[in-house]
Amino acid sequence: MPTSDIAVITGAGSGIGANTAVRLARTGVTVALLDVNQEGLDRTDKSVQRAGGQAITLVADVGDPDSVADALGRVPGDVVGLLNGAGVIVPLREPRPGGHGPQLGHVLRSRRSQLIDPRNTHGRIGQPEDVADVIAFLLGPAAAFVTGVDIPVDGGFVSQVHLESQVPIIALDSQQ
Ligand SMILES: NC(=O)c1ccc[n+]([C@@H]2O[C@H](COP(=O)([O-])OP(=O)(O)OC[C@H]3O[C@@H](n4cnc5c(N)ncnc54)[C@H](O)[C@@H]3O)[C@@H](O)[C@H]2O)c1
Numbered sequence: 001m002p003t004s005d006i007a008v009i010t011g012a013g014s015g016i017g018a019n020t021a022v023r024l025a026r027t028g029v030t031v032a033l034l035d036v037n038q039e040g041l042d043r044t045d046k047s048v049q050r051a052g053g054q055a056i057t058l059v060a061d062v063g064d065p066d067s068v069a070d071a072l073g074r075v076p077g078d079v080v081g082l083l084n085g086a087g088v089i090v091p092l093r094e095p096r097p098g099g100h101g102p103q104l105g106h107v108l109r110s111r112r113s114q115l116i117d118p119r120n121t122h123g124r125i126g127q128p129e130d131v132a133d134v135i136a137f138l139l140g141p142a143a144a145f146v147t148g149v150d151i152p153v154d155g156g157f158v159s160q161v162h163l164e165s166q167v168p169i170i171a172l173d174s175q176q
Pocket residue numbers: 010011012013014015016017034035036037040060061062063084085086087088100103104105106128
């Protein structure tokens with residue numbers, strides 16, 4: 001593999017990380033796929049290859065600095081972007097002995113109907129693909145001149161909260 005600019009994606013074995021990896025690879029960016037789950041990494045690697053992209057896989061635990069440092073030392077190029085997508089929700093269920101907590105994506109998908117706030121104008125929870133498209137845009141060449149902005153990817157939730165919090169504007173009659 002030629003050394004080149006590389007984007008590191010943690011949590012690349014599933015969900016948002018996996019979807020972002022494929023989309024980013026399509027734009028020509030080489031992706032370094034990092035995850036604690038080898039099987040997930042292999043699946044994403046295959047998806048990236050099918051999309052015509054280039055990837056390397058790195059098995060590492062983001063909770064272990066030595067493991068991450070060792071993995072990043074194997075990246076054959078300059079790291080120009082990072083998606084920190086590795087994550088689990090632990091308090092909802094006891095972590096499995098010797099393993100990690102339940103995967104966040106699974107928890108969200110299984111509780112879908114309870115999670116839709118009325119301020120979400122789309123009436124559905126976001127899918128990994130919804131988030132991945134925006135992340136891949138921000139990490140990719142199309143956003144080369146974009147810096148320091150937050151983009152809510154939330155089905156309109158933040159904008160609705162903003163509207164609700166606005167103080168009503170009372171028009172003043174300048175003649176009075
Ligand atoms: N703010 C929000 O509303 C919101 C919503 C959805 C997701 N998220 C965040 O996005 C991230 C990804 O969500 P997802 O739906 O893709 O989850 P997911 O469960 O589908 O994928 C998470 C991936 O992280 C990996 N992982 C878990 N612990 C790890 C560790 N210690 N080291 C390396 N890899 C590890 C898992 O193996 C899995 O492949 C999470 O960090 C989550 O907090 C936030």
